[in-house]
Amino acid sequence: MAVNGKIALVTGAAQGLGRGFCEILLKNGAKVALLDVNKEVGNDLKASLDKEFGPDHTLFLTCDVTSEDQLSDAYQKTLEKFGKIDIVCNNAGIANERDWEKAVAVNLVAVVRSTYLALQHMKKQNGGQGGLIVNIASMAGLGPLLTSPVYTATKHGVVGFSRALAEASEACDFGVRLKVLCPTFVRTAIISTLSSEEYMGLFSCLHGFTEQMIGMFGMLEVPQVAEAFLQLVVEEGKNGSVLMVTPEITSYVEFPKSPTDVLSGNPSPSAPGSSPQ
Ligand SMILES: NC(=O)C1=CN([C@@H]2O[C@H](COP(=O)(O)OP(=O)(O)OC[C@H]3O[C@@H](n4cnc5c(N)ncnc54)[C@H](O)[C@@H]3O)[C@@H](O)[C@H]2O)C=CC1
Numbered sequence: 001m002a003v004n005g006k007i008a009l010v011t012g013a014a015q016g017l018g019r020g021f022c023e024i025l026l027k028n029g030a031k032v033a034l035l036d037v038n039k040e041v042g043n044d045l046k047a048s049l050d051k052e053f054g055p056d057h058t059l060f061l062t063c064d065v066t067s068e069d070q071l072s073d074a075y076q077k078t079l080e081k082f083g084k085i086d087i088v089c090n091n092a093g094i095a096n097e098r099d100w101e102k103a104v105a106v107n108l109v110a111v112v113r114s115t116y117l118a119l120q121h122m123k124k125q126n127g128g129q130g131g132l133i134v135n136i137a138s139m140a141g142l143g144p145l146l147t148s149p150v151y152t153a154t155k156h157g158v159v160g161f162s163r164a165l166a167e168a169s170e171a172c173d174f175g176v177r178l179k180v181l182c183p184t185f186v187r188t189a190i191i192s193t194l195s196s197e198e199y200m201g202l203f204s205c206l207h208g209f210t211e212q213m214i215g216m217f218g219m220l221e222v223p224q225v226a227e228a229f230l231q232l233v234v235e236e237g238k239n240g241s242v243l244m245v246t247p248e249i250t251s252y253v254e255f256p257k258s259p260t261d262v263l264s265g266n267p268s269p270s271a272p273g274s275s276p277q
């Protein structure tokens, strides 16, 4: 989808990857609703973006994505300000193996809730114009991150939910595509939690393994992941696709043949973008 003139909503927008996604959308001509639970950092970001892009190009909304009321209110306020929503990026995420229910609430339950709100506002059957939802998972959505079993489960959940809903959206002709981004380690604040006993609980003794994994997979910088995000947004079609990002390679993930492929007689494996939508 061409980004110029589009309206985007990004969760967890105040810092790290969320900030990177907002900046690249703004640089390409979109207007962006910035949602984050951290009011102070969010307001600072808004002030800095106002200088670069002008105050009308962004809206900062304090929003804890785990609150159903705050989330639906944020969608409502975005519509009141900008009139429509074309792109939603569900990015807010945490690592917390000790308070693992909170990790499930932020990383999975809120992604499902926000995706359904996005669908409700964008789908053609409700008078919407269609659109694109990009859910931020992780390479931990494709394989195990052994220090973080619950984080791994939530990210696998995001991948599975998004792929299934992409097929359902197409079958129901909602006009809304879903895509998933799976980066490896990125230099942001969440990385510090990997060595923190407060967040890793039982698994903080495995910190050495994480160091080894970072050595093996490498460490991305935010702008590299923002470029991959832009690629997902701009490329037409590829509904249900999952883009993996490492320092060496950005590539679509191939999954085994799905039951839908079998039912529809598609002989090839579930290749990303095999659907024309
Ligand atoms: N940094 C990394 O190595 C990787 C990160 N990811 C994912 O990227 C996403 C962004 O993470 P980072 O930018 O790295 O982390 P970060 O910690 O720098 O930023 C996360 C942002 O989400 C916000 N947030 C947290 N809980 C929230 C809530 N309940 N409601 C609203 N906002 C909330 C925070 O205030 C913060 O602004 C997460 O989903 C993470 O799992 C995926 C792969 C690698």
Ligand SMILES: CCCCCC(=O)/C=C/C=C\C/C=C\C/C=C\CCCC(=O)O
Pocket: 095, 137, 138, 139, 140, 141, 142, 143, 144, 145, 148, 151, 183, 184, 185, 186, 190, 191, 193, 194, 217
């Ligand atoms: C808990 C803090 C999380 C840090 C941020 C994050 O999500 C980092 C993830 C980095 C790597 C993911 C770990 C394991 C991936 C394992 C296998 C991937 C296989 C991919 C493939 O080739 O199909």
